[in-house]
Amino acid sequence: MKSTGSMMKILHISTPKTWRGGEQQLAYLIEKSSSNLFHTVLCPIDAELGRKGFAKDVDFEFFETHGLGKRITSTVKLLKTNRYHLIHTHDSKSHTIALLALIISKLDIPLVVSRRVDFPIGGNVLSKWKYEHNRISAILCVSETIKKICKASLQRNKGKLQTVYSGVDAEKIGTFKGILRRELNIPPQTWLVGCVAALAPHKDHLCLLKAWKEFLNQIPTNENAQLILVGEGGEREHIEHFIKENDLSKTVKLLGYRADVHQIISDFDVFALSSSTEGLGTSIIDAMFAKLPVIATKAGGIPELVQHEKNGLLCPPGDYNQFAKNLLLLYRDSNLAESMGRCGAELAQNFSAKAMAKKTEKIYASLL
Numbered sequence: 001m002k003s004t005g006s007m008m009k010i011l012h013i014s015t016p017k018t019w020r021g022g023e024q025q026l027a028y029l030i031e032k033s034s035s036n037l038f039h040t041v042l043c044p045i046d047a048e049l050g051r052k053g054f055a056k057d058v059d060f061e062f063f064e065t066h067g068l069g070k071r072i073t074s075t076v077k078l079l080k081t082n083r084y085h086l087i088h089t090h091d092s093k094s095h096t097i098a099l100l101a102l103i104i105s106k107l108d109i110p111l112v113v114s115r116r117v118d119f120p121i122g123g124n125v126l127s128k129w130k131y132e133h134n135r136i137s138a139i140l141c142v143s144e145t146i147k148k149i150c151k152a153s154l155q156r157n158k159g160k161l162q163t164v165y166s167g168v169d170a171e172k173i174g175t176f177k178g179i180l181r182r183e184l185n186i187p188p189q190t191w192l193v194g195c196v197a198a199l200a201p202h203k204d205h206l207c208l209l210k211a212w213k214e215f216l217n218q219i220p221t222n223e224n225a226q227l228i229l230v231g232e233g234g235e236r237e238h239i240e241h242f243i244k245e246n247d248l249s250k251t252v253k254l255l256g257y258r259a260d261v262h263q264i265i266s267d268f269d270v271f272a273l274s275s276s277t278e279g280l281g282t283s284i285i286d287a288m289f290a291k292l293p294v295i296a297t298k299a300g301g302i303p304e305l306v307q308h309e310k311n312g313l314l315c316p317p318g319d320y321n322q323f324a325k326n327l328l329l330l331y332r333d334s335n336l337a338e339s340m341g342r343c344g345a346e347l348a349q350n351f352s353a354k355a356m357a358k359k360t361e362k363i364y365a366s367l368l
Contacts, residue, residue, distance in 0.1 A: 007038040008364065011084040013075070013094035014041065015063075019048035020198055021282055022090050022116055025142075025166050025356070027052055032169075032357035037364070042078065042094075068097070075101040079109065086137075086364055088112040095130055102135050110137040110367040116166075116279040118146050118300030121153035132156045137367045140164045140360065143280045143301025162363060165304075166282045167356035170348070172262040173289045179260075180228070180267040184253065190224040191331055193295075194268035196261055196283040197275070199233030204318065207297075208274035209242050209252070211323035216251060218328050225251060225331065228268070232257040266290045270330050270337060275299040276317045288348035293340035295326045305351065311344035 012026055030039045031054060038057070043049045045062040061078055063071050075097055079087075087102070087109055089095045095113050102111060113136055121131050131139070131154060139161050141147040147163050154161070178188075186192065193212075197203040212227050219225065229239070229252065236254070243252050258264065261283075265271075271287030271294045278300035285305060287294055294312030296302050297319075306312040313329065315322035330337040 008036055008085045008368070009038050009040065009083065010364065011078070011082075011087045012039060012041045012090060013087065013098050014043045014047070014049055014090045015093040015097070016049075016091060017044050017047045019052075021166070021279075022114070023047075023049050023052075024282070025114075025116075026090050027054070028167060028169060028353035029357050029360055030054060030058055031056065032167075032354045033361050037361065040082070040084070042075065071097050072100050072104065076105045079105050079107055084109055085368055086110045086112060088114070088364075090114045091116075092130075096126075099130060099133055099135060111135055112138045112140060112363070112367070114140045114142070115146055115150060116142050118143070118149060118277050118279050120149055123153075136160060138162055138363055140363070142166045143304050145301040145304065146279055164356060164359050164363070165351050166280045166285070167351050167353035168282055168285045168289065168348075169262075169353045170289045173286060174263040174266050177266050180264040184228075186226060187224065190226055191270075192226050192228060192268050193270045193272050193327065194228045194230065194265065194287075194292075195272045195274070196230040196265065196286070197273060198231045199229075199235040199239060201235060202275060202277045203231075203233075203235075204274045204276040204297075205229065205235060205239050206242055207276070207318055207320045207323065208272055209239070209246070209248065210320035211274070211327060212252065213246055213248060214321060214324035215327040215331070216248075218324070219331065227252045227272075229254045230256075230258050230261060230264075262286065265292070268292055270295060270327070272296065272323075272327070273302070274317075274320075274323060275302070278302050281305060282351075285348055285351045288344035288351075291341040291345045293330055293337045294344060295323065295330065297323070305347070307343075307347070311340050311347055 040059040042061045087098050089098045121127050141163050144163050147161050150161055151158050271292040273296040280301040284294055294306045296306055297317040298314050299317045308314045313326035
């Protein structure tokens, strides 16, 4: 532990090994917070988060094993040997670990829990115990939609729910077009639709692909349009099978995980996201900062980002026919697409990583 003087010492706990939205938000929180905070991150020894390079000093502590009991024991030891002012958990498993560690250690440390998913809190005994426990000081929801869902599930801790929108780092969004098109040899006149999302079931890429197939049936065969899927995950095989079976290989490209998303996103003409469930959808915020119109579903907190017919077009989750119609509308009306892109860039200012960090830090201070 580095010397921290009178700084507020925050222990963040994160259990995923992969790098996805929650880990990115934790990284932004650390990087954009004030110098009054000193951050320690507790995560698995093989987590991508532990390999992340931060612009400011961060201490890392690691889970050496995968057993829940041993993780709790190591957390208790960490709490007793370091005087943390506050604990912030960033996923469900870390929530469980932190709560049990606090009970066992009998330490009086405020516990902040982040909630990023848009489905109700479980009705089982463990879930109710975790979210209604009096040791929880605040539950941070990444959208108003999630806050409403949680409120319907809670009794005692309803008043501890607060909305802190996820944010993105606008400074990292590239403004120069052409990087991706040159790499993939895509002509400037080709209409490029991009989707940045993990290849996971709830992102429902098959809805997007069905819409894309329907869209292609509505335009002349000699007109150029390409769909770019950026992301990796367990659904890749199903997606590849659908593309092959529906003869979409010439117009759909899977790029896998890209660390340079912020640099290539400006090459898209339209951003698309077909999620069946979604906490907020930070890739949409990236697209908004890049001045892209957005076509998406009304899943979760997405309507809090995309205002229908203002900065994008929405449809019910799974409605690939309407999704296809929305694609066709922006394909045929470039002026409308450009206008929506400009509107989105203005709305995006409310969803910066700096604003997220500032509000989170204000909540921290209110609990001490």
